[in-house]
Amino acid sequence: MRTLVRRIMLERWQIDVAHLELCAEGYGSVIYEISTPHGLFSFVVFSDYLSTAERNDRVIASKWDLTMALVEGRIEDDYFAFLRDNVPLQEAGRVDARVFVLSRANRSARNFDYVVEQLSQGEQPDVAQIAKVGYLYRTTAVYGSGKAGMADWDKVSTRYPDFARPFAAEMFACLMLRNFSLLQVEHIAQQRSPQQYKPMRSEIKRYFGIGNSTGLGMAPYLINHPMLINRWIEMRELALALVRSLGYIDDRVRLQLDELLTRSAQHMAETLTEDPWQANNNVRIMEDIMALRKQTGPLLQNWNDLIVWSEQHCSLQGQELLVSILLELYPQLVDGLEDYHCAEEFLDLDSLMPLQSLKRVIERRYDWALKIDFSQMGALDTFWYRSEDKMEPRLGLCALDKGQDKQMPLGVGYAVYTCYQLLCKYIAENPDHTTARFMVARPKLRGIVRRIQSMDRCVYGDIQANLLAKDILPMHLLRCKLSFFGVSKFDPKSTLWVRNTMFQGAPLLEDIGHVYNDDWFMPLAPTLGGDH
Numbered sequence: 151m152r153t154l155v156r157r158i159m160l161e162r163w164q165i166d167v168a169h170l171e172l173c174a175e176g177y178g179s180v181i182y183e184i185s186t187p188h189g190l191f192s193f194v195v196f197s198d199y200l201s202t203a204e205r206n207d208r209v210i211a212s213k214w215d216l217t218m219a220l221v222e223g224r225i226e227d228d229y230f231a232f233l234r235d236n237v238p239l240q241e242a243g244r245v246d247a248r249v250f251v252l253s254r255a256n257r258s259a260r261n262f263d264y265v266v267e268q269l270s271q272g273e274q275p276d277v278a279q280i281a282k283v284g285y286l287y288r289t290t291a292v293y294g295s296g297k298a299g300m301a302d303w304d305k306v307s308t309r310y311p312d313f314a315r316p317f318a319a320e321m322f323a324c325l326m327l328r329n330f331s332l333l334q335v336e337h338i339a340q341q342r343s344p345q346q347y348k349p350m351r352s353e354i355k356r357y358f359g360i361g362n363s364t365g366l367g368m369a370p371y372l373i374n375h376p377m378l379i380n381r382w383i384e385m386r387e388l389a390l391a392l393v394r395s396l397g398y399i400d401d402r403v404r405l406q407l408d409e410l411l412t413r414s415a416q417h418m419a420e421t422l423t424e425d426p427w428q429a430n431n432n433v434r435i436m437e438d439i440m441a442l443r444k445q446t447g448p449l450l451q452n453w454n455d456l457i458v459w460s461e462q463h464c465s466l467q468g469q470e471l472l473v474s475i476l477l478e479l480y481p482q483l484v485d486g487l488e489d490y491h492c493a494e495e496f497l498d499l500d501s502l503m504p505l506q507s508l509k510r511v512i513e514r515r516y517d518w519a520l521k522i523d524f525s526q527m528g529a530l531d532t533f534w535y536r537s538e539d540k541m542e543p544r545l546g547l548c549a550l551d552k553g554q555d556k557q558m559p560l561g562v563g564y565a566v567y568t569c570y571q572l573l574c575k576y577i578a579e580n581p582d583h584t585t586a587r588f589m590v591a592r593p594k595l596r597g598i599v600r601r602i603q604s605m606d607r608c609v610y611g612d613i614q615a616n617l618l619a620k621d622i623l624p625m626h627l628l629r630c631k632l633s634f635f636g637v638s639k640f641d642p643k644s645t646l647w648v649r650n651t652m653f654q655g656a657p658l659l660e661d662i663g664h665v666y667n668d669d670w671f672m673p674l675a676p677t678l679g680g681d682h
Contacts, residue, residue, distance in 0.1 A: 269339035288361030359654030380611030438468025
């Protein structure tokens, strides 16, 4: 998100409303046209009436308050009619390769009507109220990369440099949804009471983000794209290494560090969650920040000492927050790495690798999998599958649910463990054979052997956990990927899905063309002066 906004602001993208046809209640359609250094794109939004009974954030829903698409080029009348027939249907419809992203969203029950009412009465929404739920809409899915007939990643990444970074188009759709949500509440409020209406203050607008509900659909991506995940983590670790290698901390940076720690503590205090586990984590992070501030005085000579101290005294989340803050201090060191987040993903089979070498690779790289006791109670109680109606990932219990014969191969640890056992037996009889001979004898192991050999070229990329265990917590997998997107304010709703906030504090469309200070890390509720 930060990378995308930085590009939009520095390149001064031109984003204008080309078509606006909304009734007094905000239903209808809007088209934005986006002029970038490399092309022209359109973002179309369809707003339809949705009753309370029909509103459902789960992926099984078939109707939504808003449906949207990011499209190549200008939208002509006949193509608009085509989109009007298909975009509101989402995956039940069909689009073409001009479409990059398909998405949908629902109104916030707590915020949307409240904000409209406040503006229509000439009042500003209460910041304390917004802090509880920092958005007007919540996305329930953001699709790309070929789904429902859309352009695939190969087309987008090779032909459209504006969106050639992973998930850039999807993040842009969420940013445009945020901007439409602000336009819509002001439109409805003005139509409701033209004489009393007052527009929302810019600082309050910036505090509105976009909500997101993320479920199991994100988890298989982490397992199925290990080389891309490896690259993301490599770039993060490289950024951290560049900061750790600095041998001198000047007073300006020391002051900025204290400001960011203070801001982060306040941000956590303003983060509300109904989940006790997450609430306790947030409290612990604030305690970590207080402890870190005591370590950042004049005696602190280098960042490595502070990081080592945090690893000994702070919670895991406190340690991670410190890393994020340190990266904020040195944009000149780390921002250039944003151009290296793509990866060519080829899991190749090295058929000539001696089996003794393959065995050593497993023992070295997958020692974590060999240490798991898969005979233990509950170790193999869960399986992953896709639902027949929506083709969305689900978790099944082996003892209760049917469908194990159709499960997705996400249990990498168990697959490696099984491969290793069979490999050892084979080597005992054929110590000099190559991988090719083993594949002839065990063709069903071809997939996991390809992964083992290919991932040996990487440092990261594999999730070192048993994803088939009874007590698996998919939420941790979701948070990993979401953290790279740049989301904040995690609010777990179960072990299977989590709500969060995107683009809170980001610039508005009207800020494009003005001086840009890239500083919306850990956004805070605005303090308003004057009449509000």
